[in-house]
Each structure stands twice: as structure tokens, then as C-alpha cells.
């Protein structure tokens with residue numbers, strides 16, 4: 272067996288403190304399978320539509336986690352992590368009439384209890400994109416009622432799971448649900464309309480706010496917050512035009528979600544939209560959306576580069592000669608540090624958890640091992656980027672690698688692998704990649720340091 276060097280951080284880094292939480296993350300549709308015991312959702316429909324998923328696959332089996340969860344809990348524990356981030360499938364725990372699907376709810380209860388026995392804290396995401404299809408048939412996130420349906424779902428989950436959960440996240444990446452799902456259509460449900468994208472975003476934020484109230488009431492001891500993704504926007508040149516374009520892109524893709532949550536208003540770029548493209552904001556909406564949060568989850572993978580142009584004043588530029596992952600995303604850890612510093616200075620943020628960070632690589636299994644060199648370098652440099660942000664005064668309290676194991680990567684299907692653990696989809700065998708061992712090594716070192724103190 273090849274020896275794997277653990278990830279390293281300075282001994283006195285805050286990340287080496289036992290109260291800094293290290294974890295791995297997954298999401299229901301990407302790993303669970305067992306579609307027979309839940310309601311159909313928008314991703315089932317999207318997968319069944321020819322041409323939408325790169326390899327023509329679907330989530331019917333995925334990692335077969337529903338049948339293999341005991342083994343997966345052991346796998347999670349074997350890494351030495353403090354915390355596991357999972358998402359609940361709405362249509363697995365609720366029936367179409369809003370009543371509880373006992374089988375589904377009991378699955379999550381058993382899972383949480385098994386994690387608790389192993390002293391692993393749990394971050395539960397309520398919505399990681401798998402909207403029940405019957406709600407989409409009524410307009411999905413274009414219909415305000417979906418926000419209320421989400422609040423009901425959140426209440427039931429909080430009542431059932433309550434304090435078994437360390438932290439709830441209402442939504443994962445509303446940017447993806449709204450923009451990718453309703454505006455450009457590369458994700459489910461596949462609509463292509465700017466006004467729909469903006470409307471969906473508003474209703475998602477409203478859903479978040481309504482759910483926060485339910486979580487406060489029915490799970491008062493759990494932390495509650497949201498997970499946003501950020502791809503910081505950089506100008507292509509030194510020109511004032513490109514700098515302005517980058518700011519516009521930042522407002523449209525990043526601040527569109529953060530500003531309403533923190534400041535109760537949409538960024539200025541809303542004024543560039545035609546009136547019929549703006550979301551309908553009803554009186555009181557912003558008060559609901561600005562509900563105080565215990566933490567902000569930040570997902571970071573890459574940065575984007577923009578120049579002046581396009582209908583909204585910015586357009587994407589693909590720059591050459593930079594390192595990229597198998598997703599074709601630029602590897603840029605410095606932009607991660609800078610993002611954390613900038614957001615913390617611009618907004619009065621609650622404590623931050625890095626709820627996702629990771630890389631896709633063309634993994635090859637050889638002699639029972641997967642030596643994922645690029646992912647190793649990616650994770651090492653991004654852990655250091657978090658360390659640097661903390662040194663600069665940013666309050667980051669945890670870090671989750673995406674992902675525990677290879678899984679259904681949405682429109683890319685199973686060809687893009689993000690796991691620390693390799694999944695052989697024919698046998699469902701799980702194998703620790705070198706990155707998993709390096710993570711294990713880091714957590715073991717931290718443990719030893721803690722004991723020496």
C-alpha cells in the first residue's frame with residue numbers, strides 16, 4: 272500500500288482546535304436510490320427527459336445508500352470526522368397530502384441515532400433540490416404556495432427529528448434551484464426564463480424565512496441557517512468596464528441571495544431588469560426573509576471571470592493556462608480566502624461553516640487504490656485558504672469536504688466523481704481514495720494534538 276501524507280495545517284491553526292468541526296457532505300437524491308418508497312420529484316422527471324443528463328443516468332439506485340446506510344455510517348466514522356452533512360428527501364418523509372410517510376421518516380431517525388451513537392454531529396439540509404413533482408405540477412417555485420408547503424414540511428421534520436440535529440439548513444444553494452433550474456434550464460425542472468428565475472429565487476428565499484420560524488419553534492436547541500454557493504466574480508482586465516461587469520455578475524449571481532437575507536433588499540442590479548422580470552415582493556416578505564440565522568453555510572468550488580457585454584452588462588470569459596478540475600472549473604484557492612474576507616467585511620455575518628468544498632477528478636482504481644493527486648492538492652490548498660481567512664479575522668467554525676463518496680452529479684450523471692471514497696457502481700463497493708486517507712490523517716493528528724494539551 273502506498274503511504275499517503277496527511278493534509279497538514281500549522282499546529283496552532285484554529286482548524287486544529289477540537290472545537291473546529293470537520294465533516295463530509297452528501298445529498299439525498301445524489302446517494303439514496305430506493306425511489307420506489309418516495310414520491311417522484313423534479314429530478315426523476317428531468318432524468319427521464321432525453322438529453323438532460325450527460326450519461327443518460329438517473330437517481331433510481333445511485334449509491335444505494337438507503338440499503339447500505341449502516342455500512343456508510345461506519346465509513347463516515349472511520350474517517351474520524353466530527354460532523355456529517357446530509358439532506359432529507361421531502362418526498363420520502365411526506366406523502367402528497369402532507370401526512371408523514373412513516374417508513375421514510377423512520378429511516379432518517381435511525382440514521383441520526385446511529386450517528387449519535389458514534390458521536391457524530393449532524394447538519395441536516397431540508398432542501399437539496401429534490402422538489403416533489405406534484406408541487407412542480409402546481410408551478411413549483413414559481414408558486415408562492417410552495418414556500419408555505421416548504422414551511423409545513425420543515426415543521427414536520429423539526430417536530431420529528433428535533434434535537435437529534437445539530438444544525439438545520441433550510442436550503443442548499445438557492446442560486447442553483449432558481450438560476451440553473453428556472454432561468455437557464457440546465458437543472459431540473461429545466462425552465463428557461465429570466466423572470467421565472469428571479470421569481471423562483473424570491474419564493475425560495477421566502478420559503479427559507481418561513482421555515483426559519485418553524486425551526487425556531489419546533490427545534491429550539493438546534494442551530495438554523497442556510498447554505499449559499501459563491502463563485503466570486505473577477506474582472507478580465509484592469510479596465511473600469513470589466514471591473515463594473517464583475518460587480519454586476521457578483522450582484523446577480525451571489526448577492527441576489529445574500530443581500531435579502533442580511534439586509535432585506537435585492538442588490539442594485541434589480542433596477543436593470545425590465546419590470547416584468549422583477550420578482551413580485553409582497554409587503555412583509557423581506558421581514559420574513561431577514562430572520563436571524565445562527566450561521567451561514569458557504570459552498571466554494573471556483574471563481575469566474577467576466578468582461579463587459581451581454582444583456583445585463585457582463586459576460587463569462589474562459590481564461591487559458593490555469594489549472595482546472597474535471598468539471599473544467601478553475602482551481603483558485605486564493606479567491607476562496609479573498610471571498611471569505613470580502614463577505615465578512617461587507618456584511619455583518621453570523622459564524623460561517625464551509626458546507627462544501629471539493630474537486631472532481633478522473634479517478635482510476637489501480638490495484639485496489641485510487642491515487643487522486645489533483646484532489647489531494649486541491650483540498651490541501653483550500654484548507655490552507657480557510658486557515659488564512661481565519662488568520663485574517665474571519666469567523667469560520669467548520670469545514671465539510673464534498674463529498675463523502677462519489678455520487679450522482681446532477682446533469683453530469685455519474686461520470687464526474689467528487690468523493691473522498693470511490694464507489695464502484697457495479698458492485699457498490701466503497702474504497703477510500705488517497706484524499707480520504709489524507710483527511711483521516713489530518714483528523715488523527717488533531718486528535719493527538721488535543722490529547723497533548
Ligand code: FCB
Pocket residue numbers: 298301443444447500570627673680681689
Ligand atoms: C454543489 C451541490 C452539490 C454537488 C457539488 C459538486 O453545487 O450542492 O450537490 O453537486 O456542487
